[in-house]
Amino acid sequence: MADVKLTTPEEAVAAIAYLASDVVVSVQPSLASDSDFSSHLKQLAAKKAPSLVATSSDAVPEIQSVRHNTDPLLSVFTPIRAGRLVSVTTTSSILLPSVAHLYKLANFPVVLHVALEPKSFPDYSAITSIRNSGWTFLQSWSLQEAHDIALTAHALAIRSGKGVIHFFDPSSSASAEPVDIASVDVIRSVLNLDNVRRFQSAPIAGASIYADDGRVAVVSDQPESSLAPAPVAVSGVPASETGPASPTTTSHSSIKSSQQSAASSPPLPSTATTIESTVPIVSSEDIHKYVTSIWSQLSDLLGRQYNAFEWRGAAKAETCLFLFGSDVTLFSDAIVQAQADDSFANAGLLIPRLYRPWLGATLLDAIPKSVKKVAVLERVSRKTTKWGPILIDVLTSVKSAAGGVETIVGHQLGYISKETVQQALRGVFQNLTSEKPVQNLEVGEREAPEQPSEYGLEKPKLETAYTKILDQLFGTRAFIANSLESDNAGISSTISATPEFGFGSLLARKERRKKFVGEVKAAASSGQFLTETPKRALANWVANSEDVKKSEEAAEEAVSKLTIDNSRSSKALLEHKHFFRKQSLWLVGSDAWSYDLGNSGVHHVLASGENVNLLIIDSTPYSERAAADANRRKKDIGLYAMNFGNAYVASTAVYSSYTQVLQAMDEADKFNGPSVVLAYLPYFGEHDSPLTVLQETKKAVDLGYWPLYRWNPENEKKGEPNFSLDSERIKKELKEFLDRDNRLTQMMRNDPQFGGVLSEDFGTEIRAQQKRQAKNAYNQLLEGLFGAPLTILFGSDNGNATSLAKRLGSRGRARGLKTTVMAMEDYPVEDLPTEENIVILTSTAGQGEFPQNGKPFWDAIKDSTELDLASVRFSVFALGDSHYWPRKEDRVYYNKPGKDLDRVLANFGATRLADIGLGDDQDPDGYQTGYQEWEPKLWEALGVANVDGLPDEPPPITNEDIKIESNYLRGTIAEELKDTSTGAMSAANGQLTKFHGTYMQDDRDLRDERKAQGLEPAYSFMIRCRLPGGVSTAKQWIQMDDISNELGNETMKLTTRQTFQFHGVVKGKLKPAMQAINRALMSTIAACGDVNRNVMCSPLPAQSKYHREVYECSKRISDHLLPTTSAYHEIWLTDDDDKKTQVAGDAVQDFEPLYGPTYLPRKFKVSIAIPPHNDVDVYAHDIGLIAIKGSDGHLEGFNLLAGGGMGATHNNKKTYPQVGRTLGFVKADQVHMACEKVMLVQRDFGDRKNRKHARLKYTIDDMGVDVFRAKVEERWGQPFEPARAFHFDSNVDTFGWTKDEHGMNHFTFFIENGRIEDTPEFRMKTGLREMAAVHKGEFRLTPNQHLILSNVADEDVPAMKALMAQYKLDNLQFSALRLSSSACVAFPTCGLAMAESERYLPVLISKLEGCLEENGLRQDSIVMRMTGCPNGCARPWLAEVAFVGKAFGAYNMYLGGGYHGQRLNKLYRSSIKEDEILAIMKPMLKRYATERNEGERFGDWTIRAGIIKATTEGRDFHEGVAEEESDEE
């Protein structure tokens, strides 16, 4: 730090505090915005600059950032008691609220550096108010002094063992020249490290901050090196000419306690402190002695001198100004530059540098004997006594001593500027020298120019989410008393935003309305109106004035009658017409209120019993809950309020359940008494993305840290439970509360599923216990066996390493070994040294990372310094893909986890049984190639290579086996649905449920956290509906909306197969959801699985009549290809007594005429496009049908394409996306038959061995199109006709209004990535539901995941437009890129996702939009798609530009797809991250804008420009990619 130039006092202070502390508590306006100190502190910490007082030479001080309104000094207790030196950087705004802590902390060597507020006109009463708290106070008033006094403060704190407050007005150094920081040697010597070590080595054990541990600061036994008086110097004046020198401490020891500071409140000991036998308490003299010694040292080392009281001016001055305030330089300059005839020409200036302890004797010594009159100027706006505190101090000291001072006059110092200082001085001296000086005369302006407070109140933008909901719910009826925006004339926003003020103003508002009701009542019975009608209306209103709804209606009537009447009385009442409405009164606060419930207004509101509502927003992120200091006593406001007994209480989280927030706020409003709505909105900083907030919320709610609940004490009277739990789990404290009143038992009686909801204590060693139990169980199992032990661990994300490990385990057992197989994460690492033989099989995730269930093991061993594995033998087999990261520099990621393990185990002294085996997906048999070589070596090393009579291994169970075994898709699904001990289903049933339209998933946002808490993953189910052509009635829409709210996660996804998909349906709700879907006359059968899936059809809003004809075909095909098993009805649609089915058609018919017992080898998809629209991506499906219109304008038939498909596997060239090939034309009435025959050929010839090669595209490619066609024709009994001509021009949707040939209207909404949900900003879901409630036509889901409001009659258009406008659903002002984009679901629910998709694509597009704008491309449609994995759900391979997830945050980029879906794209770059994507896309878009030909599409241009080669069909998808892989190692 030697060359550092310090430019502001805050920077100087931060630099010293950093070097002289173990911990710096940095008080900030908010965690998102820095203070004037914190930016410097963070810079130092970022550079890892070491602290000079740290116990080790390289230790960096800990910077603890704390919000100014969260009781910041609480953070000091824990570290200071632990023997760590703590300093605090803050503004003066925190001092008064922290007074209780100040008294406690005074006897610790804490340093508080305080920048006085408000800036440029600081209020020194922040200092004088706490002058008796026992601290030492030092002040500085220039940049250089800030540096020196900061250092003094730290040295003094260390020497005296007492707290020191260093305060300063930052604005007084505004134009100071930069100064140097003192050298490390100087700082070190001034701090005195011996004293530092003495303090650090004596921590105080475990007392709570409220216990009085009896600590009293005691005098250091450090002998003082120099107590010599320092010569006094004033700038520009030789020391000899200035006032008297500082005295030694002993010379005035006769001055007694009235002149001593309250800091020395313990009885004063003898001043001969160093020879007392008992350790003496620190006295004022001690402080003075130490500080003088420190200043003497500074003088020797730096040449700058300081004194307890600084005198500036002539030694023979007769008048003197005692200044306590800013403007020291201003006043001293004015005095120095005074004209001879100025009344203050020969005056002196005296300023206290050491304000407490107040050393009266030292003050007397500082005042020249010539001084007769003293004017005291103090800037103290809040006085509790008539006389200013400084005046009293000076008077007491000077008057009690014999001296020359005759007159002391107090003045109140206001705002002074350079221009007004002389005038002010004249006024002061005129008063001072007058015969009868006026006491307390005001000098300067009362008000300074307005300056924003650094710690001013600003509502974090994120927090507006909840106030928006208040607004939406109650509209203008909502009144937020302490809103920062509210206009409170004459009251500062700091005060008006306080809970006390807000509560008071709410009460006043209630009172005012009560009065108004009285006035209206009186008016209703008076004869003051011109007409009679207002009376009746007013009387009616009075009768209903407390009822929200009725008063509203009555108010309308009353206002209209008063307006007509127009009398004076009417006008008077109308002036306050806002009181006619019953307002919803709210007070909004933050979790800062939970630190001190008594003072925060929470208690007042509860105790008052008044009908007001508190909304308290908690923003502590779940991930930081544990990092919070345990001593920071944040209270559970919810519990506090529930214990109070008279309040409505709700705990909500908008990012978890939007509807629950609505419900809670509505109930709070209706509750006649105090209500507390706690609202969770966790964030780390203002610029957190909604995704971060969402993920933190989910974790907190899921694990019961932030349970969602509602508590209504009135419910009991109605015979309903007071408590409703709206989330799954609750935390311990809440459980205890419910237990106390037996409420939990009641709740569980009503709702038995809550039995297992209680979260364990956070931080307990649940996982450790589980591991131990699992291991013991194995050991017991093995005890009876003989043979050498072999422990096999696996780390696996996709199951390959797991299966290998399990198979290795059975083979080991067959060879007589005592074999244990377990996941790496389930293994207690402390047992490792006791193993004899250990084998680890691990796959590779992301960029050379361990798979999820391997990470904890690796984390535990990688940095261990203690493991001794000398007696352990081991071997590792690694699974990876040598081409996954094709760039040379990324080759290190290939099988990295396995290689790392191999190296680290060997380093710990373990012996290799066999060299590491490397399984490579690129080898002819994939990882099996390497495995075949490795396994025999292992058996060899274990001495069991040649064992006779090994049993035959059972073949692995395949999907085909599961299908055959399932008894027409029954399996044991029905039994497992009844098992409430787990939220999961077995793997085999999991495969079968797909045929029924549902997949098991788990929330990947929660995986790690739940694992850490010892919980199974958050399992839930995705349900996909079967909805041919994507046509839904308005009623069905409402039914779907209900299902998502009541049984799912409150959202719906409109999918790329034109259907509804629900997520987050837990096992217990699966059957009710299936039944509800069937009641809505939809089904889910065959929405997933190895069968024909939902049949798609272009929605074609512009030609409804023609659409109807084509749509009928899609329904016919769908029905025709439906499986016929009755298992679906049996499992899902039976009543609870398992007897009656819910829909017709329960004939038992276990026969599949089309499918047979093994169904199809793989999924099968049919879609119909209606030219010129290729919105269904007709080339991407197993069967693509292109509708051909006859000359009569009716549907004639279809060109049938076969063998399109999207799924592929990264780097596996045997897999590829493919476009459908034309088989020929087929008449409309025959189309279902032709489809059937295509499907049957696939059924019989598709590959049932290798699911990666099982789709129809591979069957056709292997067979050849002509052979395949012939087989179809053979079964069909007729040939295809030659294909007819057609033309496509786009595969994206056209948004906005269109009219069809019947004159009906259709509106296409833009639904980004098909997600239907409500957010506080955009209530899309509610809006669509309201439209559905009045819509007479239907909805059509588009293949691009958007939505069409179809068939609106002209007369209904205005009403629909009004609703659209109300809910912002008519907004289509998006870039054409966004309108043409599409993403699959991916995280958090899709188990295959390797990267984000739906949650990320909108973010990426936002980052590109500026570039589009710059290049004039905003209106140019470019088809961009993203998927989380190469399964290709959003059909990425047909996009002009596509991103396909490769690893978390990394994507493969593809270019060159055809604009209307006619051509596949090709790999352009592998595994690139956002910065690379932007770096590629931006210049490319710019080039496109300038180089394209008229009408040339982006995909076509990338080929013409030579950026990418065209892919002609799937089999050359991997040829000529832009980024050729190099095979060099």
Ligand code: SF4
């Ligand atoms: S493309 Fe992959 S990540 Fe996306 S939803 Fe489909 S399977 Fe999941």
